[in-house]
Amino acid sequence: MWQVATVTGVRRETETARTIELEVPDWPGHVAGQHLDVRLTAPDGYRASRSYSIASAWTASHSSTIELTVEQVPRGEVSPYLVDVLNVGDPLEIRGPVGGWFVWKPEQDGPVQLIGGGSGVVPLRAMLRAHASAGSTTPFRLLYSVRRPESVIYVSDLKELASSDDVDVRLVYTRDAPAGEPRVGRIDADVISEHAFKPGDGATTYVCGPTPFVETVADLLVAAGHDPARVRTERFGPTGGP
């Protein structure tokens, strides 16, 4: 059922993305990777709803706190409000958590390969957070495709997470790379074979991003010999095709 959360903090991640911290009195807890529905209501009763991935891991010590990270969609109806209008102290109607497939639980077997494109990193960050807060020693690798250094969401957070011996974070820049990073280009078969777990490693792979990104990466994984049943995907946005 819908419940009213309160915004307790906002944090600008990039020019177009913002993390919103919510206090949800009756939050039942969630599994990393799940999403929730947000509903906005105008003064005349008009409503608009959208789904957003939860960016934080659930912990017993902060059981009623969750974070969302929202990327502003050009000409969007709900995301511009969440990124630019919503303030600390405002109420926000939410419903969730939702989804039982694109999730990671600490008791799950085998290493974990995360592959994110743009704001597709959001549910993957929740999995990294869950890994850290559970003290899990399961090997995690994140391949994160961004346009340029300024597009990286969770910059300091990823640095901190990457300091764990069990977590490897690798950024791939598609337009402009920072100094010292010679490669500019999309994730391809070479990047997969060099940085992702191998088909025999027993990893579960989570791919999240815009539809064309996920289609490409999932096809590369299958072509490289990964079992399609161990590749979980979450797609958003238009297909890019006609």
Added chain:
Amino acid sequence: MGIVSPGFTGRRRGGTELPPGQYLTRDFPVLSAGPTPHVLPEHWEFTVTSETGEVYRWDWAALMALPAEEITKDIHCVTRWSKLETTWKGVSLDTLLADVETGADYVMAHSYGGYTTNVPMDDLLDGQSWIAYEYDGEPLDPEHGGPARLLVPHLYFWKSAKWVRGLVLSDTEDLGFWETAGYHEYGDPWKEQRYAGD
């Protein structure tokens, strides 16, 4: 009980009424749980398995030989987008099931790649569902379920199984992939049956 979102005005639209909680899109977003299976028509096969275990088979040529219909329907995804007047070509399930001997009330659709979804038999018959192989005048793209998908447009679109390869008919109701992952067993968009318990 609702609230007002401070500073939210929203973007209203006139015209066709959408199911509650949906918004209109002109794109065709994709929702799939895993990699897209690439099944060639020459390797494609569709089966119907009755509750007594009898199996009925169609290969691609057999499907093409059946009378096809042009279908124009609105579609509604549980992730909240709706797309109006989408056009398809396919074979009605009335045609495919005409010679199948069955009294089963429940159907599980199975897909290449392992996806499943459950639909009551009553929702597949009487001009309500098709095996669709063209979208917008073109062969159906793999990412949208090609070479052929189930089309049950009066239910949320996850029921319209992509890459469909068979229907298993049963006297008892089992739950499919999303239905066991927290989504509604039936999925009527006009009743906003998104999640289990709605």
